[in-house]
Amino acid sequence: MIYVLVAVNVLLLVTGQVLWKIGIGNAGSLKGVLMSLISPYVISGIIIYAIATxxxxxxxxxxxxxxxxxxxxxxxxxxxxxxxxxxxxxxxITRWIGVVLIFAGASLIALR
Known part of the structure; x- marks a missing residue:
């Protein structure tokens, strides 16, 4: 059961980050980033992060x-x-190899 909860948490974290990325768009300055705080995407990401926490x-x-x-x-x-x-x-390809290594490491850790 704990593994399912961790998987859900991971999905919530990634979803929050995706929403933030969409919400800030191409904000090229600190002012642009601060203005994006009122974006519905950014606000939704914050709520999802709160749930994940x-x-x-x-x-x-x-x-x-x-x-x-x-x-x-x-x-x-x-x-x-x-x-x-x-x-x-x-x-x-090097990044995909890294992804495989992360999942392989996580699998080893989950073996107990």
């Missing part, structure tokens, strides 16, 4: 820190996939 606190209370914390690293790997899929970023 509450869920994370529950996960920390129930799970072993040495397991659940490293599993959060899968958010980085999911983020690369989302960057490629949603934002159409070019992802070099």
């Amino acid at each position: 509450v869920l994370w606190l529950y996960i920390l209370a129930k799970g072993k820190f040495s397991i659940v914390y490293p599993l959060q690293s899968t958010a980085y790997a999911v983020g690369v996939f989302v960057a490629w899929l949603i934002f159409k970023e070019t992802v070099p």
Whole structure:
């Protein structure tokens, strides 16, 4: 059950980041970033992050820190996939290898 909760938390974190990225658009200055704080995307991302934080606190209370914390690293790997899929970023093979290594490491940690 704890692994499912970590997976949900990872998805919430990545979703929040995606919403923030969409919400700030191409803000090229600090003023532009500050103005984007009223964007519905940014506000939605903040709400999702708040939910993820509450869920994370529950996960920390129930799970072993040495397991659940490293599993959060899968958010980085999911983020690369989302960057490629949603934002159409070019992802070099070396980065894909890194994604595989992150998932391999997380799998080893989850083996107990």
